Amino acid sequence: MPRPHHRLVSTCVGTVTAGLLATGAALAAPDDEPGRGSGTAFGAYLDYGPAGVARIPYLSRWLGGREIRVGHTYLPGDSWAGIEGRVPFLEDWARWRQAKDDRMFVLNVPMQARNEARVPDWQVAQLIRAGAQGEYDRHFRQLAERLVELGVPDTVIVLGWEMNGTTYTHRCGPDPEHWKAYWNRVVNTMRDVPGQRFKFDFTPNRGTDAIPWTACYPGDDVVDVIGMDSYDQGPGRTFDDHISQPYGLQQHVDFAKAHGKPISFPEWGLFRNGDNPEYVRRMLRWIDEHHPLYHTITDYCPHGVWQCKQNPRSSQAFRDALADQGPIVVPTPVVPTPVVPTPVVPTPVVPTPVIPTPVVPTPQIPTPQVPTPQVPTPPVPSPDVTVPAVPTPPVPTPVAPEPEVSVPPVVPPVPTPTPTPVAPEPDPEQSRPARPTPPPSQPPKPQPKPQPKPQPQQPVNGKQWCLPLDFGDWFSKLMGKQSVCIDLGGWGGDSGFWPF
Known part of the structure; x- marks a missing residue:
């Protein structure tokens, strides 16, 4: 039973074919129903993981219920584990493919780990030669066994795509001859796995790029489909330039026909020229005219026409060409609704951090405890008590004052008890209660006022x-x-x- 889970790419292929006929760009008779009778399957790449499968039915509704027959995804090329197919999302795609017999599963497979790491040419050449000698055969054997085990032995494998460019580590330019030998080893290794029925798609970039893609063609015995990735960018400013340029769309068709191979367009869409409905119409017309095995538009910004809302005129052109006739029941806003609720979930979590904020004032409690050290300040008056405790009068008793004997009769000073500073009698009374308070442990402090x-x-x-x-x-x-x-x-x- 069908389970729309992860890839819109596969279903998009069937829809595009029908749309091409609907535009009238094809040479079909006016009475023919748009899209009916065409052998081209279409889809749209919407996501590599489970989200791509889940979005397929929404794209179908946006196109008025047009059936989408191609599911398209990519294996990660950062490590050999990904290239071996040890990724969980393959199971979702396998279930989607098994739901209907006429569906097609298209899988891009890198030929090197660290595939987008900008590895220099001299190192790429070493990796190519190692692959040609069979050093990486085991990785591709494990991938083939995994696909057969998942029940998708008829997968279309886009191996080492855009090899004529400079982006990927699996590029052909640094050593074309060994690259072709490497491709042969990979294909033969995967075909040796029992139960497989794979189709291998040789897919360069449109145009010359870093090297003419014909210089990388590995041979008819190891190629089942000749594809081309074609975006709205150079070389060439117009769609007519894209057709007539060296190694362009026309040479792609002619080369495939000369080698007896069907063509495909695993990737196409907008890129350098913004919202360009004319490019969309012309590309769909070209596809309808030359009947590729399948095609999948790359549907995310800036390339796409359904999920990307910055290309409204191109979106309308695509929809007019491929949608089933009749009113569209489900509006486009329905598509983002499954995505919108996911960010809404974290929003209630945001207020929860507000709860710890009242905990912040609790550290203010220790601040009032700071004045508690003021308790020891009362012992300060105790030094006043020690003043009388020092009976220092015996100290001056030494005969030090004998020099005064030479003074003539000092009888008058006898009345000198006039140091009547005794008059401030209240002072001794105030200090009286303080006497018993001084603890004996306190050392006597020097008297600041020796009278x-x-x-x-x-x-x-x-x-x-x-x-x-x-x-x-x-x-x-x-x-x-x-x-x-x-x-x-x-x-x-x-x-x-x-x-x-």
């Missing part, structure tokens, strides 16, 4: 030495003026110790 202590006044040649005791203003008020006297009477006279 001058009253110098002891001693009577000249006296035998009693008195020192006033200073315990601070508040303690002096409590205990009164106190002093310590030492009687030096025993040191005088006869002792000989008293100096005065």
